[in-house]
Amino acid sequence: MGDQFKPKPSVWRATAPLQSMRQQYQHNGQINSTSNATALVAGRKRAYDAYSSHNPNQTGAATQGRAPPPPPLRPTSVNSKAADEPPRLVASRIEYADGSVVREQPSEYSQRQVFAATPSTVDPLLSLSHPAYGLPTQFVANFAALGIKAIYPWQKQCLRGPGLLNGDRNLVYSAPTGGGKSLVADVLMLKRVLEDRDAKAILVLPYVALVQEKVRWLRNIVSGISRAELEQNEQDEKPGFWAPRADKDTIRVVGFFGGSKIRATWADFDIAVCTMEKANSLVNTAIEDCSISALRAVVLDECHMIDDGYRGYLLELMGTKLLCLGQPVQIIGMSATLTNIELLKNWLQGHSYETHYRPVPIEEHLVYDGKVYAATTTASLLKTVTQLESKSQFSQPRLQPLRIIQSSDTKEFKDPVRNAVVALANETARAGYGVLVFSNSRAGCESDAVLISRVLPTLEEADPFIQEKRLDLLSDLRSLSTGLDPKLEQTLPFGAGLTTEERDLVAKAYDDGALKVCVATCSLAAGINLPARRVILHGARMGRDLVGPAMLRQMRGRAGRKGKDEVGETYLCCRQADLEAVVDLMHSELPEISSCLISDKRRIQRALLEVIAIRLAVTRESLDDYVSKTMLAYSAEPQSIQDHVEASIADLQNMRFIDIDDDGDFQATLLGKAVVASSLDPEDGIFIHNELKKALQAFVLDGDMHVLYNFTPVHDLDGVTVNWKVFWYEMQHLDASGHRVMHFLGLKPFIVDKMLSGGILKESTDKEKEDARRYHRFYLALQLRDLCNEKPIHQVAEKYDMPRGSVQNLAQTCEGFAAGMIKFCETMGWGAMAAALDHFSDRLKAGARSDLLALAKITFVKSRTARIFWDNGLKTVAAVANADPKELLPVLMQAQPNKVKLGAKDEQKFKDKLLAKAKIIADSANRLWQAEMQLEMEEE
Structure with missing residues (x-):
């Protein structure tokens, strides 16, 4: 019969001390979470038949109605006593509609099993080694080592589109998540880099975590590829070809993002992997100093974000500048959620390609009132909602569910939605598959994670292999500079609430199969790349609002990855009040993208100021030519565009960012150049200029607060939640220097007292908005002060009631903003101010006082x-x-x-x-x- 019928090893979870759990609950019973997501540990797969239908938590193989004894208890890093552990819970049974218990069929599946990432084929053009692609042998071998031995037919068709392989045409294409869309961009980008020893490429991603992941991937892809060898082949064919330089043999991949410890320049990379902000700044600098001529390819990943008014519009600014260069730069845009792809095709003047192919099929389900319904088509969704809500005795027979999740008498599972989430996660983990749960809040994440951990098998039933992996993971986490946080040890949190180092370790453990369950916030869906057999959505809200169609598709798209799962499953668990809205959401079309340059005047102002400052367009004719190449020109009325351009030019002159010289050309003032160099929006630039001008007159240097205040960002402060009780307490304990800074900034103690008593910080007028911005910035500066004075991240997070990952992100964001402030001062000619800020920038990166700056340069010593x-x-x-x-x-x-x-x-x-x-x-x-x-x- 083979090994497939042998009993499989048990699953395992991290046990949570009751005392630690009690500490999670503070004011009004709310969970004081330190993470936005939690990963739980589980072991190898075994058949679900191994569990008694009367007790789904019973472990071991079913042998005449009895389970085998658990393995001996091994030493564990979880320092808790059995008496302190929370009581065990039993997940609800899941039955077929006819009443039979759901049982997984025996399978050879294991999350750690290695499958080829692409199918075998006899079509020679599905091999990257085919001469048509012109790729080096080592390049093809590196892809094969990563599991990509052949490409999909759609990838072949896309790559062989007109003028793409030789770089003559731009490309925009759409493919589902998990469909292999990144490979197309990788091949085209690397071909451009290999064509010329001085060639450079830029790959743009929306999130820092994705940048870091892509850097690691590309370094594996280019490993062992020597430009000297490639040029030697050309030299053999072309006598007299000049000898290569040894320092340019390798292909250098460098990441650019806020808080990056590497201060790389244009000359330090061949492939730059950047966030949107860094990519735009990099292109501006290269155009201004004329080094842009080496750029050969730019990849815009997640290009549907181009209509995001907060950050995504930078993609349009950058793409338009590249179209104006008049040099061969291949622009490659890709996304999983594009609808009106023709707009991007026309804007980029290139080729477009769309595919709906997905190597792993997804089975979608709607879970309502403990019942699981198929949700494969729009018709079935509409039928589901109408029949579920129908109360007429003359209505059609109600739609029968596929399965039923039994209700529970346990108080923790009285809520049918939470009961369904826990039962589905329990079923998946016990069968040995990976599961990803999306919750709508940080508190919801931790609550779901703790409950799931309490229904999974105990430590005593752990598989020795998984125990070993778990102990290695805990050891690695302990050895981090931040140490092992107690709550991380309790349930192994994973997500935005973690530090970058913790996230990398836990993500690897999940990908290796040592962990089986991850609970994440909805907002994390676009920033992770983890495989999951089953994706469970605890509702479809992000906070109070329903997620959009694109976000929903991204979350569901995490189910089923080639090489990891044979099939993907999604379960959207919703409440009665949300049923109609959720059904509409599930079958709604993706919204069409459009330019957002004129939806807020600051964006078109920034676009015009940038091209004037870098001297890409200085006459009215060249400005009009630039505007005609924006995506805006393909999606808005010409007269409306013209009116906005006229008004923006006038505003830039009034703000003294641009002047008109004797020849009638536009030129950026010193202030305008400083704003562009520091990557600020014009209105933010005015605020910063006024703040720094005041600081020049009376800079408080006998303490840290004034410098750190100037390091805090001025944008996106609406997302900063001030704990006024903490603010008031810290204000009371400021030294004389700190109080002088508050007085200098116009921050009044009686306002803080008023806010502590439930007051509202008014933001009706421009002055009130500026004052509110100063209070928010000072609150962040208090956190930076603690970090620079060597307080660990987890202590700062606890003190200010913030996730640890958010505190680390704040420090990284402020490092990037500080670099911008230093550039601002240098451009304005304020050398002394720039030097003072630069010194404190080193302290912020080190998280230490001045006496430790030299030691902090040593690897691992922070x-x-x-x-x-x-x-x-x-x-x-x-x-x-x-x-x-x-x-x-x-x-x-x-x-x-x-x-x-x-x-x-x-x-x-x-x-x-x-x-x-x-x-x-x-x-x-x-x-x-x-x-x-x-x-x-x-x-x-």
Whole structure:
């Protein structure tokens, strides 16, 4: 009969101490969560038949009605007693409509099983090694090593579109999530980079997490590809071809995003992977200094975001500038949620391609009142809602559900929606599949995660392989500079509430199969790339509002990935009050995209100011030509566009951003150039200019608050929730320097007292809006002050009632904004101010006081770790460089914030990991020390 009928190992979860759970609940019973999502641990797959129909939590193979004894208890890093654990819960049974219990059929599936990422084929053009694609052998081998041994027919058709492979035409295309759309862009972009040793490419992504992931992917793709070898082949064919430079042999992939620790320039990369803001700034700089001539390809991923007025419009600004260059730059736009693709095709003057192919089919379901209905077509959805709500005795027979989720007498599962979410997640994890649950809030995430953990099998029933993986993960998390957060240890949170390092570790564990369940906020759907057999939506709201069709499609598109699942499943669990709206949402068409440049005057103002400042267009005729190449020109009335351009030019002159010279040409003023250099909107630039001008007159330098205030962003402050109780407390404990800064900024203590008593911060007039902006910025500056004074991220998050990941994101955002402020001051000629800001920028990156800045340059030595090195006498880079790694081990042990009991074997593994880290630290310190000595010798 084969191994498929053998009993499968059990699943496992992280046990949560009751005391820790009680601490989650604070004011009015609300959960004080530190994460936007939670991943739970589960083990290998086994058939669902292994569980008794009377007790779905019973584990082990069904052997004459009895389960086998659990494996011996292994040492664990979860430091809790059985008496402190919350009581076990039983998930509701899921039955077929005829009353039989749902049972998974035996399968060879395992989330860790490796499948080819693309199907085998006999069509020679479905192989990237075919001469038609002209790709290096190593390039094809790298794709094969990552599981891509052949391409899909739609990818072949798209790549072989007119003028694409040779770079003569631009391309915009649409393919479903998981359909392999990134490969097309990767191939075209890398072909352009390999055609010329000086060629460069830019890939634009909306989120930092996606940028970091793509950098890792591309570095694997270009690994081992040498331009010298490629040029040698050309030299053999072309006698006299010049010899290659050794420092340009490799293809360099660099990430550009806010908070990036690498200050890379245009000369430091061959492929730049950027956020929208960084890409636009990079293009501006390259056009201004004429280095843009090396650019050969630009990829705009998620290009449906072009009509996002907050950030996405930067894609239109950048794309239009590229169209005006008059040089061969291939623009490649792609998305999974494009409708009016013809508009983008006409704007980019290129080729378009659409496919609905998806290698893994998705089965969609609607869950209502504990019943699961098929939701495969619009007709069935409409039929579902009308028949469910029909009360007439003469109506058609009610639509029969596919399955029924039994109601529960347990108080935690009285809510039928939560009961359904937990039951479906439990069923999936027990069968050994990956499941992704989307909740509508951070509190909802943690609540769902805790309840799911309480129905999964216990630690004692863990599979040894998964235990090993789990202990390795906990060890890695402990060794991070932020330590292992107690709540992370409790349920292994995953998502926007985590720090970047934690997210990477947990995502890898989930992708490897060590973790099985992730609970995330809806907003995280576009920023993750995790496979899931089943996607469960706990409602269809983001906060109070329904998600849009594009967001819903992105969440559902996470189900089923080639190489991971044979099929994908989605379950949207909704309430009675939302039923009609949810059904409408599920079958609604995606909205058409359009330009948003004139929906807010600041956008068209910024567009015109940028092209004038970088001297891409300085006459009225060239400005009109630029505007004619925008997407706006293809989607709005010419007269309306003309009126907005006229008004914007007048506004820019009134704000003193541009002047007209003696020849009648437009030119940017010093202030206008500073605004563009710092990537600010014009109105934000006015505010910053006024703030910095006042600071020049009375800059408070006997403390940190004034500098840090100037590091806090001026945009998107509506999303900053001020805890006025914390604000008031911190205000009371400010030193004299901090109070002078408040007075200088016009922040009044009685206003804070009023807000503490339930007052409202008025924002009716321009002055009131500016005042409110200052209160918000000062509140963020208080958090930055704590970070710069070496307080760990989790302590700052707890103090200000924010997710830890949000605190880290704040620090990274402020690092990017600080860089913009430094550029602003340098452009304005305020050298002393720029120098002061630059010094504090280093402190913000290090998360440490000035005395630790040198140590903080060492790999893995940041903030708290640097302070412990200092306290142990390792006060210089030279001292660390000359220390034996074994001498560093006890120091690193002191730097671990959480002391969790481990068994002897696991404690030794943990020490071995720290010793390996100590060796890396010593090597990094040696390199820095040698560089310092070399610099001293050159200065002598």
